[in-house]
Amino acid sequence: AEVEGQAAWPVAAGDGDRRRVPGRVLFTLYDTYGFPTDLAQEVLQDRGFAVTAETQAEYEAEMEAQRERARAKDVFVRSPVGLSAATGLISPNVKQIQPSNVEPYKDLPPTEFLGYQTLTAPARILAMVREDQRRREAVAGDEVEAVLDRTPCYAESGGQIGDTGVLTGRQGRGDILDTQYKSGLIVHRLRVTEGGFREGEDVAVAVESPRRQGLRLHHTGTHLLHAALRQLLGTHVTQAGSLVAPDRLRFDFTHGKPVRDRELERVEDLVNQMVRENLTVDPFETDLDEALRMGAMALFGEKYGRRVRVVRIGDFSTELCGGTHLDATGQVGLFKVTQEGAVAAGVRRLEAVTGGAALQHVGQEEAALREAADLLRIPPLELPRRLQKLLDEQKALEKSLAQIESRLAQGRAQELVAGARAVKGVPLVVARLDGLDADGLRAAADSVRERLGSGVICLASVVDGKVGLVSAVTRDLAGRVHAGKLVQEVARAVGGGGGGRPDLAQAGGKDPSALDAALAGVPAWVERALGG
Template sequence: MEWTGLNELREKFLSFFESKEHMRLPSYPLVPHEDASLLLINSGMAPMKKFFLGLETPPRKRVTTCQKCIRTPDIENVGKTARHGTYFEMLGNFSFGDYFKHEAIAWAWEFITEVLKMPKDRLWITVYQDDDESIEIWNKEQGVPLDRIVRMGKEDNFWEIGSGPCGPCSEIYFDRGEQYSCGKPTCGVGCDCDRYVEFWNLVFSQFDGDGNGNYERLEHPNIDTGMGLERLACIMQGVDNLFEVDTVQNIMKHVARIAGVNYKENEKTDISLRVITDHIRSTTFMVGDGVLPQNEGRGYVLRRLLRRAARHGRLLGITEPFLYKVCETVISENANAYPNLVENKDYIVKVIKVEEERFARTIDQGMQLLNDMIDKLETSDKNFEKVMPGADAFKLYDTYGFPVDLIREIIEERNITLDETEFTRFMEQQRERARKARASMGDLGWEEDVLADIKDKGKFVGYKEVSAKAKVVAIVKDNVRVDQIGDGDFASVVLDVTPFYAESGGQVGDSGSIVTGQNIFSVYDCKKSATGHFVHVGEMGIGVLSVGDEVTASINIERRRDIMRNHTACHLLQAALRSVLGNHVHQAGSMVDDSICRFDFSHFSAMTPQEIAKTEEIVNRMVLSAVPVEVSEMPIAEAKKLGAMALFGEKYGDVVRVCNVKDESIEFCGGTHLDNTSKVGLFKIVKESSVAAGVRRIEAVTGKNVLEYIQENNEILQRTAAILKVGNPNELPDKVSAMVSEHKEMQRQLDEFNAKIAAMQAGNMFENAVDLKGLKFASVGLTGIKPEVLRTMGDQVKSTHPEAVCVLTTINGGKASIMVICGQEAVARGAHAGKIVKAIASLCGGSGGGRPDSAMGGATEIFKIDEAIAQIPSVIQGMIK
């Protein structure tokens, strides 16, 4: 067999199965589409699950893919061994009720022996112990000797997960030679050593299992195969592990150049090189599929990988952000297979660089705190097991963004364990707070079961029609299917035809009415259920509605028009933002209804007033230019040629709907739109804010909502002008400026007056001073005096009364400021202002501290101040030498 590059192997596999009449599908995004059971795609079969389960019809009965995958259960081992990695690609060929064992085995053997030219005498086959059929095919049809076919048990060679399609599997192994053997007499296929490498698994889904060991044969069995691309490359390139495969090695070499080190010279250095190489592959692809660093979900996986890689960069002596540079090598090595990486290169690099910079700003402070915690543990009783409190770990996680896995990894290097139970308790408390803070979204999860047998899900005609004749096919009330509803009943109605847009893609559902004769059902919202049914949610206002009724379904036309204004404006806004801020801007979410256009987008700093004004000006220019808006369906390949922008991580079918604002914006979109930008009317940005790290939000209004916004602001100006007795609102800036200047002058005079009063009181405070072994103790309480005035009084006391210990307090807005002054002689004799103020504040629900001669504190329980000060003479006496 000849040395073959990873990219060439991928193409050879896909081309081979195309020659066997398989449809080549591009890799699905790493973010699962409509599959809540997975955080990230973790196998080649995962995106095909819907086809195997019969939930969707596959595009063809024969399919082949190279699927990008992420797995993180063994992340702690990544780097420590040369085997483990979080990112990999899985080659696969699939049959959905078409061919079965004979073809799957024959083509697998043909590909590896004739296309890749692997030596037959180095190949081994395993089969399920009871699968005589597969053994016969391998032996008699493909010529594999029986002594190279190994029967294995259910644990190794039978694929099933719970109930559903399952079946035996057959695995193909490559013998790397005796030099890789463990040397045991029992060494053979299935041994844990490095000699026999399993690289292709052929799964024969021929049963329907009930999860309790009972199996029925499927009428149309399926084929699901999976082969790790990197593992195959290791075999074809004669290398020991994935980090020595050509494309991966080039990434590692880039890291090594930046760090100024070489691979295989130092084991600790090698661990860091492997960690960084693996993690930058994972994170580049994750960001390319729309994942952003966050503190939960898949965003947390991304942040965790990036920060672990950044820390290992520091272990290599790299103190500046560098991962974003290596990211460019990842992109170039995968450019042909994954062109979306090239298309979004600027964005991917920017996201990774910003996260690196953010981590760099916090890691030093966080690491200092972590090291202090570790030092404290290490200086405790050496015979006692060192355990970091869960509260400390949670503080690092919650305040400094330290992934707990990183904390765990660092402390384990110092032989310290984490109190997992306590940490989990703090995490659960945080999740509970988050759950309580979130309002219920009123999901329609019950629809999946209640409507499962309703085949008519509702034909949507609302792109062109605002009203339609329809038939009621189902009614749901109180989560139960009913035949009829009457006056005042709240319910959900399913029609066979509907003009109502169901909430999706950020656009809210339509409202309107369903009418038959004098019977009226008011539709408040329209949603799409988990089973794909159009569900009209509302209330029966007059009469009754029954299953089977012929009805007229009509949307609220004015509301729909307002929604379309905001939706089309959202597209114009994205084009304007990319023009003003750069091409790294991508939609990160949106919500359009009849009152507002809310658009979330990738950007890494607050927009300046000038940028907001420029964005607004560009959108209104497009509006006033009366640009035609064309919405049409076309093949996805044609849409991409037009340059249509797609949502990150979104999976599209072969035919897509495209909204084209001529020469301004082209986007994939399933929503409803205007036919001309002029119908937006006006566009006004009312708010720009932060949503999450690297994500900003703009809220804007259009059409009549702009007029309402202007009217509301005009009324505010008129009321303000009347209050300030200004005839013309245009004079308000000058009036307010004059009032601010006047206020500042009055405040200055008041501060001077208060300072003089305070000085007088300071001068008199020692008239009733208490003698404490030759020192004078005095206190004075003031109201409405700023803390700065206390400092001035304290300086005066120190300069004139070296033997004094003085407590000064002032109350402002329900809070107290406390200052303690100790003169030079008092300090010499042991008085300490910091300790005194701390003692007072602790008795009043506050805190404080400072130097021996001067200290400040604060308190909230102001009614306890006098009582606390009364105890201070005894505190001072305990200090005096």
């Protein structure tokens, strides 16, 4: 295919050098059209042009001039090392003015970030690092850290996770698994899948587009959420951490109490109102003082350079931010809060989804609603009323059951009193009443004590594999036999514990198989207590 403007390519003047290609042409093909330099040289030579050492020197001079322009451009002079994914919303076109001086990245120039304008770009491999050692080459199966002279890949910062994508060369292909800041440089974690790469090679970089779009959706959604929280809950709300992922967002903020359901609904409604209004998302660079004068949100304790990037969303939100964003809020589609909870004292956390992820979440909720409605054979919108009715009926049944159990316990009480044995002249009732819960056991003990007049009671029950125990002592014997100590003795034998007052105590245990033996030892314990 012909490259636009090919007919106007300049060649050097001079009878003996009419067909020499100026280095400026190679640079323009690389910088403007993304044409790999080595491939361009082959094509030009095939067409009769000469690529000489002078051409190469001119090309390198153009590349160095481009790097100098990138260094001199007004950019954020804020070290990426100081960026916190937990606290930052500013990022990433952070170019260190000085080259890295940390081995193995020493003397490498800063990476030019192109990711605001494009998702694909030509680039040159400046270095490849594996196990903290520079590698001249990487072959299929290798995993290396690749530093390029320029990249559209966003390095993780400001809560937004790093880009993934593909790196393609003349003889190799690799997957970009992650993009991070390291030693002040944008570093690509690269797994070579085909062929290989070499240091100095011209390559093409492509960001994984659907994933980046998910990040843009959720980062713009984060700004809308922040502004909505401040408007509805109060200006005390400030960011305390964030995560921007392709499929969800997480936002931590200062707030002294849980966000009520009605407040969450209002936050959702306000964000979705801003989505429907399709507000323009306007990122721009300005001086820090000017950004603060216009009301841009800055993070307390963070250090910013003289020039900062601001993301303004209509008149609704203005924040210092270096992340990637949508062009307009309407692209969010739908915003849905999925979870609210506490992170620490005075810090709440909201999780939310946008776009397709929000539609999927709503679909899952509707499917669960329909499934529950089908089980009850009612329309989905009748579920709340029917569930309330079922809960009321359950409470009534539980109350009736408790009354029945109490009457049964009272009926058994007479039998237990009749079967009491005497220990040193004191009536003792020991019995196992499986099926009674703690309340039922206590009611039974009270009933036996009332009928017994004077004596000691120890009752036990097994429910759902767990042992329940109650001991009771009439007032006249409370000074001689301690109910709390008695129930502790039995509880230890069944792998549990408990205690209580001298006249009434409860306990539990984990080993029903030891219960009969434990109850068999009660008379001897009571005899020792009375003997004392």
